[in-house]
């Protein structure tokens with residue numbers, strides 16, 4: 543299975559924009575990665591902004607500065623480095639690098655080798671990570687629109703607001719995105 547782990551970076555897990563359930567989501571994802579699965583492939587996405595990104599409050603955006611390229615806040619959480627799927631040049635895909643563009647979706651994310659995420663993924667993809675109602679949602683909808691089967695793993699998500707998160711899952715299901723527990727994988 544192809545698992546896309548969305549934006550589990552320090553700023554979103556326990557930093558300036560810490561998501562609700564972010565630490566629990568990371569722990570659950572790490573547990574999932576540590577149980578051997580024959581066909582698992584893992585893809586990490588990373589929000590990766592210049593210091594003057596348009597989504598930051600100083601530029602009239604709605605977020606505090608976060609995931610600035612080159613800072614600790616932009617790094618993936620340490621716990622992933624202790625799994626069999628350690629983050630690397632090949633499996634880290636960046637988005638949000640253009641200062642003028644908000645980019646919640648990882649559809650156009652690209653790794654350090656210049657590979658596009660959408661070209662490296664198979665036909666069915668599973669999503670986990672942060673934040674449910676922003677980057678996970680937009681990524682799910684874009685890949686669904688592009689014709690992939692998309693499943694969101696509901697026990698592996700962090701969110702900004704619980705009610706919005708629950709509404710997001712209902713809305714995604716209406717759009718044909720699967721929502722299930724990772725225990726069913």
Ligand SMILES: [Zn+2]
Pocket residue numbers: 589591597608609638
């Ligand atoms: Zn961002």
